[in-house]
Amino acid sequence: MNETIQWNDWEAFCCVVEQGTFTAAAEQLDCPKSRVSAAVARLETAIGAKLLERTTRRMRLTDAGKAVYRDVAPLFARLREIRQETLAREERVQGVLRIATPYEFGAQQLGGVICRTLAAHPALDVAVEITQGMVDPIRDGFDMAFVIVDADLPDSGTVARRIYHVERGLFAAPALAASLTAQLRPEDLANMPTLTTPGDTVWEFTRDGQTVSVPIRPRMQTHNAELRLQGALAGLGIARLSVTYCEAEIAQGRLVRVLPDYPLPPLRVFALLPDRRLQPRKVRAFMEAIESMMVSELPPEGDAETAREPGLDAAADGLAPGEARTAG
Numbered sequence: 001m002n003e004t005i006q007w008n009d010w011e012a013f014c015c016v017v018e019q020g021t022f023t024a025a026a027e028q029l030d031c032p033k034s035r036v037s038a039a040v041a042r043l044e045t046a047i048g049a050k051l052l053e054r055t056t057r058r059m060r061l062t063d064a065g066k067a068v069y070r071d072v073a074p075l076f077a078r079l080r081e082i083r084q085e086t087l088a089r090e091e092r093v094q095g096v097l098r099i100a101t102p103y104e105f106g107a108q109q110l111g112g113v114i115c116r117t118l119a120a121h122p123a124l125d126v127a128v129e130i131t132q133g134m135v136d137p138i139r140d141g142f143d144m145a146f147v148i149v150d151a152d153l154p155d156s157g158t159v160a161r162r163i164y165h166v167e168r169g170l171f172a173a174p175a176l177a178a179s180l181t182a183q184l185r186p187e188d189l190a191n192m193p194t195l196t197t198p199g200d201t202v203w204e205f206t207r208d209g210q211t212v213s214v215p216i217r218p219r220m221q222t223h224n225a226e227l228r229l230q231g232a233l234a235g236l237g238i239a240r241l242s243v244t245y246c247e248a249e250i251a252q253g254r255l256v257r258v259l260p261d262y263p264l265p266p267l268r269v270f271a272l273l274p275d276r277r278l279q280p281r282k283v284r285a286f287m288e289a290i291e292s293m294m295v296s297e298l299p300p301e302g303d304a305e306t307a308r309e310p311g312l313d314a315a316a317d318g319l320a321p322g323e324a325r326t327a328g
Contacts, residue, residue: 001005001308003046006042006071007241008039008129009039009042009043009046010043010076011076012025012029012035012036012040012043013040013051013065013068013069013072014072015029015036015176015287016040016071017065018057018070019269020035021059022037022040032109047068049068051063051064051065052065062126068119080165086279088279088280091281092281093120093121093123093278093281093282093285094121094123094125094281094282095281096124096125097125097127097281098113098127098129098143099126099127099128099129099142099143099145099281100129100130100131100137100140100142100144100145100146101128101130101131101146102130102131102132102147102148102223102224103130103224104145104224104225105148105164105246105269106128106146107145109269109293110128111302112293113250114126114128115288118291120289121282121285124282124285129142131289132223133147134147135147135272136272137273138158143273143274143280143283144283144286144287145274146265146269146270146272146276147269147272148166148268148269148270149167149268150265150267150268153270159273159274160270160271160272161271161287162268163269163271163294164267164268165266165267165268165269166243166244166269167242167244167264168240168241168242168243168264168265168267168286169241169258169260170240170258170259170264171250171256172232172235172237172238172255172256173232173233173235174254174255174257175232176235176238177256177258182310184258186203186214186259186262187214189214189259190215191217192215192237193236193238194218194219194232194237194238194239194240195220195222195228195232195236195238195239195240196216196221196224196228196240197222197228198221198223200216200221201215202214202215202216203216203264204239204264205259205262205263206263206265207261211247219236220236225241225242228240229246229249232246232255233249273316
């Protein structure tokens with residue numbers, strides 16, 4: 001007759017190895033220390049080999065213990081993953097969803113998504129923290145972090161999903177724009193006051209496949225797009241902003257686009273997630289809500305530049321939503 005395998009004893013042994021002591025393993029398994037000790041003793045008897053050498057002060061693995069742990073521990077790790085995957089598929093949308101986002105993107109794009117998600121899921125709470133620059137969701141304790149970049153996204157070891165593609169331009173007050181030469185070139189900006197984000201020292205322009213890099217002289221530096229917009233309206237300099245962020249001021253004639261024939265590199269908005277496979281239901285629900293927003297704001301069919309691959313997991317081409325007001 002086949003003997004029943006006591007898998008709990010194997011798990012207890014692996015936990016002792018991973019936690020370093022029987023006491024810590026008992027806390028991890030939420031059971032008395034004596035039960036853990038008995039489980040390891042039963043396992044040693046069952047396989048006929050000593051797995052741990054123990055004294056009152058220390059513990060070490062025997063050769064047999066090392067071999068057993070090496071072969072068995074990955075199996076229990078995979079079982080735990082399967083359990084979490086199953087729970088993630090079935091769990092309610094609940095708990096606290098912790099989000100990091102730049103201010104303008106959070107206020108203009110995420111605000112509606114957050115409100116709709118909260119209304120749809122009464123057991124869910126959302127905590128939003130305003131951040132700038134790169135954020136590590138694992139290190140900083142976020143379920144997701146939104147970042148805005150104008151170059152390649154640095155390798156952070158997290159899952160990155162590109163969700164927006166934002167056109168930018170240069171804008172100035174009409175009086176300042178009127179003072180510029182009719183044959184203005186990007187190189188001419190080197191001697192003009194500019195309103196930029198911190199760290200900007202060079203602006204890049206593209207035309208006919210050629211890239212031009214121009215050193216700039218910032219008069220105001222701030223991550224806050226609203227401040228840059230107000231500075232441009234006051235005639236303090238030429239501001240780099242997303243086109244959609246200042247479309248109302250353009251329509252009212254309060255701002256004029258400068259160098260429209262020289263496109264700037266677009267802004268790209270990424271959602272950084274700690275893990276692709278084991279995403280909690282609350283994270284998946286929020287990303288689904290963002291996907292719904294993207295679909296409702298897709299550009300007209302046939303717009304090749306802003307067309308979007310189906311599904312956020314594609315993480316490929318983004319889009320420039322028609323009604324968005326994203327900071328540049």
